Amino acid sequence: MASGTALYVGRFRLFHKxxxxxxxxxxxxxxxxxxxxxxxxEVSHREDNPFTGEERVSIIESALMQQGLRPKVQVIPIGExxxxxxxWTQLVQSLCPPFQLVYSWSELVRLLFERAGYATxxxxxxxxxxxSFAFIVDKIINDKPWEDLVPGAVVExxxxxxxxxxLKRLCSIG
Numbered sequence: 001m002a003s004g005t006a007l008y009v010g011r012f013r014l015f016h017k018x019x020x021x022x023x024x025x026x027x028x029x030x031x032x033x034x035x036x037x038x039x040x041x042e043v044s045h046r047e048d049n050p051f052t053g054e055e056r057v058s059i060i061e062s063a064l065m066q067q068g069l070r071p072k073v074q075v076i077p078i079g080e081x082x083x084x085x086x087x088w089t090q091l092v093q094s095l096c097p098p099f100q101l102v103y104s105w106s107e108l109v110r111l112l113f114e115r116a117g118y119a120t121x122x123x124x125x126x127x128x129x130x131x132s133f134a135f136i137v138d139k140i141i142n143d144k145p146w147e148d149l150v151p152g153a154v155v156e157x158x159x160x161x162x163x164x165x166x167l168k169r170l171c172s173i174g
Contacts (some may be wrong), residue, residue: 006031007099008123009078009092009109011039013049015059016150018131020067022123026103027072030121034073035096036060041077047170050137051163053077062153089116140164141171 006026012019026034038060041053051059057075064070076096083091089112102113102120110120130149139146147155158164 003032004030004100005033005035005098006101006103007035007037007092007096007113009037009039009102009104009106010123011049012036012056012060013051013133014136014150015056015063015154016131016133016136018126019060020063020151021126021131022103023064023069023073025124027069030101030103032072035099036073036075037092037096038075038077040080042079045166045170050167050170053079055161055163059154059157062157063151066151066153085112089113089118137167137171141168 008023008026010019023034023036038053038056040049041056043049044052044055054077057077060075061070064073064075074097078092078095080088080091085108093116100119102110102118103123104110104113104120105123110122113120136146136149138144139149150158
């Protein structure tokens with residue numbers, strides 16, 4: 001039975017259906033509410049992190065709204081440029097409402113939160129090969145169909161903001 005609040009930590013560089021499945025899983029299995037911590041929010045306009053923290057938050061919120069999950073989920077950007085490992089969990093705690101359980105794909109993130117006294121769980125995998133940043137970006141920059149790999153609201157946001165064009169430009173620089 002879901003109870004309490006969970007924290008889901010990641011960069012969410014391109015919000016895809018795999019992330020959405022993880023969110024649904026967390027809400028069903030472990031938590032009545034969820035905080036999504038969008039890491040590296042200060043990093044953008046790079047091939048490996050093309051969207052701003054604000055854009056990533058908006059993309060996630062639009063997908064959650066479309067799925068009817070927005071009331072249960074809070075999305076918070078976490079800037080971390082100068083955070084040392086020892087200070088990082090305190091930074092996240094200072095920016096987020098209280099939470100009891102931490103989910104992350106990153107072993108390091110889970111280790112840091114365990115050291116800070118939190119229970120942690122790895123993020124379950126949902127079609128990891130298809131639902132990956134690199135796989136979807138490759139499709140976008142090579143003008144191959146990608147829209148079925150992300151929620152409809154994400155497609156709309158990317159097209160409206162011309163983020164697909166940004167991706168193509170950033171990837172042609174490298």
